[in-house]
Amino acid sequence: MRFDYLRELHDFLQWRTGDAILLAEANILPAENLKYFGPEGDRMHMILNFQVNQTMFYAFASGDCQPLGKALMATRKRPEIGQWGIFLRTYDELDLGRLSDEQRQQVFDSFAAEAQEVTLAIPGAERTALTNLLTPEYSSPDARGRHTVALEPCGYRWFRVGPLLDVITREPR
Numbered sequence: 001m002r003f004d005y006l007r008e009l010h011d012f013l014q015w016r017t018g019d020a021i022l023l024a025e026a027n028i029l030p031a032e033n034l035k036y037f038g039p040e041g042d043r044m045h046m047i048l049n050f051q052v053n054q055t056m057f058y059a060f061a062s063g064d065c066q067p068l069g070k071a072l073m074a075t076r077k078r079p080e081i082g083q084w085g086i087f088l089r090t091y092d093e094l095d096l097g098r099l100s101d102e103q104r105q106q107v108f109d110s111f112a113a114e115a116q117e118v119t120l121a122i123p124g125a126e127r128t129a130l131t132n133l134l135t136p137e138y139s140s141p142d143a144r145g146r147h148t149v150a151l152e153p154c155g156y157r158w159f160r161v162g163p164l165l166d167v168i169t170r171e172p173r
Contacts, residue, residue, distance in 0.1 A: 003035050006043035021045035023085065027095060030074040041079030049084040051075050054096050056088070058103045061110035067103070115150040122147065 006022070013020050022043075024036050027050040036044045051071040059068040075084060096104045122130070126145030131138045139147040 003038070003043060006036070007038060010038070010043055010045070024048065026050075027097075030077070033075065033078060037079050037082040039079065041081035044082070046083045046085050049075055049086055050095060051098065052084070052086055053088070054098050056086075057094065057096065057107050058099055061107040062103075067099075117148055117150050120147045120149065121145065 010022055013022060022045050024044045024047040026036055026044075026047055028036065028047070030051060033047070036047055038044070049071075051074060052068065055067040055071040059065045078084065096107055099107070120130070121144075126141055129138045129140055130147045130149070132149075139149050141147055
Protein backbone atom coordinates (compact mmCIF):
# COMPACT_ATOMS: atom_id res chain seq x y z
CA MET A 1 0.00 0.00 0.00
CA ARG A 2 1.17 3.50 -0.78
CA PHE A 3 0.97 5.14 2.64
CA ASP A 4 2.12 8.53 1.33
CA TYR A 5 -1.28 8.83 -0.31
CA LEU A 6 -2.85 8.82 3.16
CA ARG A 7 -0.74 11.87 4.05
CA GLU A 8 -1.93 13.67 0.91
CA LEU A 9 -5.56 12.77 1.69
CA HIS A 10 -5.11 13.90 5.31
CA ASP A 11 -3.67 17.25 4.24
CA PHE A 12 -6.42 17.82 1.69
CA LEU A 13 -9.13 16.99 4.20
CA GLN A 14 -7.64 19.31 6.83
CA TRP A 15 -7.41 22.10 4.25
CA ARG A 16 -10.90 21.51 2.87
CA THR A 17 -12.72 21.10 6.18
CA GLY A 18 -10.87 21.25 9.46
CA ASP A 19 -13.43 19.35 11.53
CA ALA A 20 -13.50 16.06 9.58
CA ILE A 21 -11.48 12.93 10.30
CA LEU A 22 -10.16 9.98 8.36
CA LEU A 23 -11.28 6.73 10.02
CA ALA A 24 -9.57 3.49 8.97
CA GLU A 25 -11.38 0.18 9.20
CA ALA A 26 -8.08 -1.66 8.96
CA ASN A 27 -7.71 -4.98 10.78
CA ILE A 28 -3.95 -4.65 11.23
CA LEU A 29 -1.35 -6.05 13.59
CA PRO A 30 0.02 -3.63 16.20
CA ALA A 31 3.38 -3.54 14.39
CA GLU A 32 1.63 -1.90 11.40
CA ASN A 33 -0.13 0.85 13.35
CA LEU A 34 2.34 3.63 12.57
CA LYS A 35 2.14 2.92 8.84
CA TYR A 36 -1.54 3.97 8.98
CA PHE A 37 -1.30 6.70 11.63
CA GLY A 38 1.91 8.13 10.20
CA PRO A 39 4.93 8.87 12.38
CA GLU A 40 3.54 12.28 13.39
CA GLY A 41 -0.14 11.34 13.12
CA ASP A 42 -0.29 12.86 9.66
CA ARG A 43 -2.14 10.04 7.89
CA MET A 44 -5.19 8.50 9.57
CA HIS A 45 -6.82 10.38 12.44
CA MET A 46 -8.42 7.25 13.88
CA ILE A 47 -8.23 3.48 13.35
CA LEU A 48 -10.81 0.96 14.52
CA ASN A 49 -8.99 -1.22 17.06
CA PHE A 50 -9.73 -4.79 15.96
CA GLN A 51 -7.11 -6.20 18.37
CA VAL A 52 -9.02 -4.85 21.35
CA ASN A 53 -12.39 -5.67 19.79
CA GLN A 54 -11.68 -9.37 19.36
CA THR A 55 -10.14 -9.83 22.81
CA MET A 56 -13.00 -7.83 24.34
CA PHE A 57 -15.48 -10.42 23.03
CA TYR A 58 -13.30 -13.16 24.48
CA ALA A 59 -13.24 -11.32 27.84
CA PHE A 60 -17.06 -11.03 27.77
CA ALA A 61 -17.35 -14.75 27.04
CA SER A 62 -14.72 -16.09 29.44
CA GLY A 63 -14.22 -13.51 32.16
CA ASP A 64 -10.48 -13.66 31.36
CA CYS A 65 -9.27 -10.08 30.81
CA GLN A 66 -5.57 -10.85 30.36
CA PRO A 67 -5.70 -11.03 26.53
CA LEU A 68 -7.68 -7.77 26.52
CA GLY A 69 -5.03 -6.11 28.69
CA LYS A 70 -2.29 -7.39 26.36
CA ALA A 71 -4.16 -6.03 23.32
CA LEU A 72 -4.56 -2.65 25.01
CA MET A 73 -0.85 -2.55 25.76
CA ALA A 74 0.13 -3.76 22.28
CA THR A 75 -1.90 -0.99 20.64
CA ARG A 76 -0.84 1.70 23.11
CA LYS A 77 1.87 3.12 20.85
CA ARG A 78 0.42 5.73 18.55
CA PRO A 79 1.11 9.35 17.66
CA GLU A 80 -0.13 11.84 20.24
CA ILE A 81 -2.86 13.11 17.92
CA GLY A 82 -3.88 9.66 16.62
CA GLN A 83 -6.84 7.89 18.22
CA TRP A 84 -8.12 4.35 18.49
CA GLY A 85 -11.79 3.64 17.85
CA ILE A 86 -12.98 1.08 20.39
CA PHE A 87 -16.15 -0.62 19.16
CA LEU A 88 -18.31 -3.68 19.65
CA ARG A 89 -19.65 -4.25 16.14
CA THR A 90 -19.42 -2.53 12.79
CA TYR A 91 -22.04 -2.83 10.08
CA ASP A 92 -20.75 -6.22 8.98
CA GLU A 93 -19.76 -9.52 10.57
CA LEU A 94 -17.91 -10.02 13.84
CA ASP A 95 -14.28 -10.88 13.10
CA LEU A 96 -12.65 -13.21 15.64
CA GLY A 97 -9.85 -14.32 13.32
CA ARG A 98 -6.98 -13.23 15.57
CA LEU A 99 -8.18 -15.29 18.55
CA SER A 100 -6.88 -18.81 19.07
CA ASP A 101 -9.17 -21.66 18.03
CA GLU A 102 -9.98 -22.34 21.70
CA GLN A 103 -10.74 -18.68 22.46
CA ARG A 104 -12.93 -18.35 19.36
CA GLN A 105 -14.87 -21.50 20.27
CA GLN A 106 -15.45 -20.18 23.78
CA VAL A 107 -16.93 -16.98 22.32
CA PHE A 108 -19.21 -19.05 20.06
CA ASP A 109 -20.23 -21.32 22.95
CA SER A 110 -20.89 -18.43 25.33
CA PHE A 111 -23.17 -16.47 23.07
CA ALA A 112 -26.39 -17.73 21.56
CA ALA A 113 -25.84 -20.82 19.45
CA GLU A 114 -29.30 -20.51 17.94
CA ALA A 115 -31.54 -17.67 16.88
CA GLN A 116 -32.96 -15.68 19.77
CA GLU A 117 -36.33 -14.00 19.78
CA VAL A 118 -36.27 -10.41 20.99
CA THR A 119 -39.06 -7.95 21.63
CA LEU A 120 -38.55 -4.35 20.60
CA ALA A 121 -40.53 -1.30 21.66
CA ILE A 122 -39.76 1.36 19.07
CA PRO A 123 -41.10 4.87 19.74
CA GLY A 124 -43.21 5.97 16.80
CA ALA A 125 -43.65 2.43 15.46
CA GLU A 126 -46.42 1.31 17.79
CA ARG A 127 -48.90 0.90 14.91
CA THR A 128 -46.47 0.41 12.02
CA ALA A 129 -44.87 -2.66 10.47
CA LEU A 130 -41.16 -3.27 10.98
CA THR A 131 -39.84 -4.40 7.57
CA ASN A 132 -36.70 -6.49 7.16
CA LEU A 133 -34.72 -4.97 4.27
CA LEU A 134 -32.83 -8.19 3.53
CA THR A 135 -35.73 -10.64 3.36
CA PRO A 136 -39.44 -10.47 2.48
CA GLU A 137 -40.48 -10.77 6.14
CA TYR A 138 -41.89 -8.09 8.41
CA SER A 139 -43.14 -7.73 11.95
CA SER A 140 -46.55 -6.40 12.88
CA PRO A 141 -46.83 -4.81 16.33
CA ASP A 142 -48.67 -6.65 19.07
CA ALA A 143 -51.52 -5.09 21.08
CA ARG A 144 -48.99 -3.16 23.18
CA GLY A 145 -47.17 -1.81 20.10
CA ARG A 146 -44.12 -4.09 20.44
CA HIS A 147 -42.37 -6.05 17.70
CA THR A 148 -40.97 -9.56 18.10
CA VAL A 149 -38.16 -10.63 15.76
CA ALA A 150 -35.63 -13.48 15.64
CA LEU A 151 -31.94 -12.56 15.56
CA GLU A 152 -29.41 -15.10 14.32
CA PRO A 153 -26.29 -15.56 16.46
CA CYS A 154 -23.78 -14.44 13.84
CA GLY A 155 -26.07 -12.63 11.45
CA TYR A 156 -27.69 -9.27 11.36
CA ARG A 157 -30.94 -7.76 10.26
CA TRP A 158 -31.66 -4.35 8.80
CA PHE A 159 -35.13 -3.12 9.59
CA ARG A 160 -37.12 -0.15 8.45
CA VAL A 161 -40.11 1.28 10.26
CA GLY A 162 -43.04 1.12 7.85
CA PRO A 163 -43.79 -0.98 4.81
CA LEU A 164 -41.18 -1.23 2.07
CA LEU A 165 -43.76 -0.13 -0.49
CA ASP A 166 -43.55 3.39 0.99
CA VAL A 167 -39.89 3.58 -0.03
CA ILE A 168 -40.43 2.16 -3.50
CA THR A 169 -43.40 4.37 -4.43
CA ARG A 170 -42.29 7.61 -2.79
CA GLU A 171 -42.33 10.58 -5.11
CA PRO A 172 -38.96 12.26 -5.72
CA ARG A 173 -38.48 15.50 -3.83
